[in-house]
Amino acid sequence: MDWSGPVGAEMSWWGWGDPSRRQPLPEHAVEILRDRVGMATQLRPPVAIEDVDLRPSTLSPDARAALVAAVGDCNVCDDRRMRIQHAAGKGYLDLVRQRAGDAHQAPDAVVFPGSHAEVLAVLKLCVDLRVAVVPFGGGTSVVGGVSALRGGCLAVIALDLARLNSLTEIDDESLTAVFGAGLRGPDAEAALNANGLTLGHFPQSYEYASIGGYVATRSAGQASTGYGRIDELVVGLKCATPVGDIDLAPMPASAAGPKLAELFIGSEGTLGVITQAALRVHRLPEVKRYEGWFFRSFAEGAQALRMVEQSGASPDVARLSDEEETQLSMALAGAGGAKGAVGRRYLGLRGYSGGCLAIFGWEGTRAEVSRRRSRTAALLSQAGGLAVGRSPGEHWAKGRFAGPYLRDDLLERGVMVETLETATQWSNVMDLHVAVAGALRSALTARGTPALVMCHISHLYPTGASLYFTFIARQEIGSEQEQWQAAKMTACDAIVANGGTITHHHAIGTDHMRWMPSEVGEIGLLALRAMKLALDPTEIMNPGKLLKDA
């Protein structure tokens, strides 16, 4: 858990993760996609870092010196690579811009505070210096959450929390632990696992995302149906704001007024910097069992998921692909996938041809997993499900963090791949699914780039579920941003018009700000803005995100 210098180098500045770990799309998958959506006629690699367009830093020498005095010389970085690496998150637009060499939204410097006190000191300095502050955890935002916008300030810094990377306390009796905000998912897990514990929080960004980022964006992970969303895990937190500290001691429950922690969970760096979080943890599971099931249709599968969830018999991981996603994933999968495991012929014989694949996972002691799995399986069978063995589950588990790497490959081939997600009441899941998928198809067909549009349910609640859409289309070369904008706008309008939330776990950032009024109403925004101005009166905190200007 020792920290050895400013990090970020491991993450590619133009794409996801460590390029050396990238696994190219298999040739048959390339063929399928070329056939279904088309591809660029030649590869489109990112520009060289030397060719990236980066404006000169506007941080004054005095301001820089003041920051150096606060955190130390080696913790204020304004070299080209560091600024470019902190220019953007990992959304589709971010990558399109970075690959094309556009780093106009780069910060003027990157500052690495080493403690809560240093964070507070930097914020106070930045108020005086009129410098905007963009809190930066893993940098994995897909909604523009870490773009270095300066708002009305003279300059902007990225405040990289990588040095706040300790697991400072474990309360084994209460099953809680206190984490530094900059601790990355795998490091947090390693430290917990060594104590027989797990956080159980595995978003697709897990390999790079940070604890503070989870909390600041109201994250949900792939096993959150079982382990709970991050907001269900937060029992206390510490936050530095421009006017002082928020320090909420761990508490299992309280009736002492509005739940203040819920204001900071999902605050996306606009109120202050979450520096520490006390989270509920779980005993490390002895076994993890993942397996595949088939349903005759998305509707049948969704009813089955609702039934197990409302019976209190839900698996820890529960994902149901719609017909399109099932078909494409079976076509793309190699021998380890659902296709290899079960085969079209078998499904056809059993009446599940053209149906939907679900992945279920149970984690815990061997006895618990066996007991819980039996109960769920009985209900799933009753609801029309067909168990197709462990192979599809294990295939999913193996590739669960690989999606963002594939996106880089597709971008190189001139293919847009993007995801968006929502949630709604069970009674509205099917209608919302149809409305959003339809909106995406129409928008992209209208631009002459017909899309593959797929969806899965991946988070179950007693009253509803999430819907996660993936769409793939040939890029409009030269109009990539307009193309994306058209699809995104149409889909988001369809989401709010059809009773969905604008985001289930990606957060607001810049991309969803436009729909915040439909989400919380004008009076709700008024209340949130008033609170923002109380904590950040000069509006230095992550300007241009979450809330329109206060």
Added chain:
Amino acid sequence: MDWSGPVGAEMSWWGWGDPSRRQPLPEHAVEILRDRVGMATQLRPPVAIEDVDLRPSTLSPDARAALVAAVGDCNVCDDRRMRIQHAAGKGYLDLVRQRAGDAHQAPDAVVFPGSHAEVLAVLKLCVDLRVAVVPFGGGTSVVGGVSALRGGCLAVIALDLARLNSLTEIDDESLTAVFGAGLRGPDAEAALNANGLTLGHFPQSYEYASIGGYVATRSAGQASTGYGRIDELVVGLKCATPVGDIDLAPMPASAAGPKLAELFIGSEGTLGVITQAALRVHRLPEVKRYEGWFFRSFAEGAQALRMVEQSGASPDVARLSDEEETQLSMALAGAGGAKGAVGRRYLGLRGYSGGCLAIFGWEGTRAEVSRRRSRTAALLSQAGGLAVGRSPGEHWAKGRFAGPYLRDDLLERGVMVETLETATQWSNVMDLHVAVAGALRSALTARGTPALVMCHISHLYPTGASLYFTFIARQEIGSEQEQWQAAKMTACDAIVANGGTITHHHAIGTDHMRWMPSEVGEIGLLALRAMKLALDPTEIMNPGKLLKDA
């Protein structure tokens, strides 16, 4: 569910509930208490309503006329009985004052709006008229939450929500329902039960408390370990504020910024009036099984509760009395109680003499209850528990809403009985128990009125539990308020000094306001006050509660 005129008449103005339903303390219980804490030498009945000291209404004729124009003549009431009935909640101090004929905190009028639109209209009028508004649901607050304080206003009205008493919508697929804020617990249950559903929310105040009150005070019920606290049941809400509406559509989960609903849950009428809540509901249980268990000590029992809760095997109702509470309840109980069922001799033979009684309850289908009960029972036995049959559980269930009636009887005999509650992490439960019980004992011994101090755990969370204290002492005639104040202050100081929350489910009101800074910090208060001022700029909403003046 028809509403037939302004209600409130059924609730005694000087005590709890319907006096005709009161069951006097059995003679042997009177003897025990006389022996243990002492009693007044003669009965102390409440004064006659004619003798209650009530100041003249300060509502101007113009203001009254404007309110009549907004809600209709028969829905603005300022007769003596109605004002006195809305003067206070049902806390110890409230009853001491009301019984003594002190209704100085009565509102100038009671207004009964018939719709959300009328609530909004009344608020806008009250802004113009400089009239304070105290939202009034069941009037069961035990922390001063409905005292008709006027703050800086010219007059004060109680806004009784009794007419907003409909169950407007049931979504049987999503298991949610939309309730008017004024709907009382039993009426909500009756309407749900007719549809095969239940809210599963049963605070001790259930027979009078309202849905809006549950939400506004962040309530927890006796079965909340199983069914969830009210904040876990809220999926959407509607609130009228002096500057306009908050209207949050039902949503299972979202990452769209801070969770706005969490600002209104627990807002205690200081931000606006919750007029409607969309809540998660449950299938009506086929069976309810309640039973008694014994542990050799409070510590052993607490460890057992922690273990079952952290194993995901908790009952829906889980209560563990400490040694003092067990001893007194066995002494007071008639033949149906734990004493009758099991007897000291049996416990002594098994080594549980002087131990602690727990009540566990499981609700659901017959098969589920049987399955879940077996699993919990196996764990409880492992942890040292001794099952003592259903009788103690059924005895508890029968008397679960009777506590407030007994208080009236004790007050008549010159005996103070008061409760307070907190919650903390599991690792701190035993220390907090000792600290708070000790503080109460010292404070009351120091005043020459040694107390019985008892406690139980009644709400389990994976990371901690609640502690609910009851203390009984002879009243200091003529200094009842000072006596209470001394005990309350000492106990609350002990709670916050020892890592507890100032309230687990009674809320803040006036009584706990002093400890809000320790709960949320000065910067947290600043944020909450800023939001309050944005929604209620002229501070008409429930002045003097929850937040110190903004």
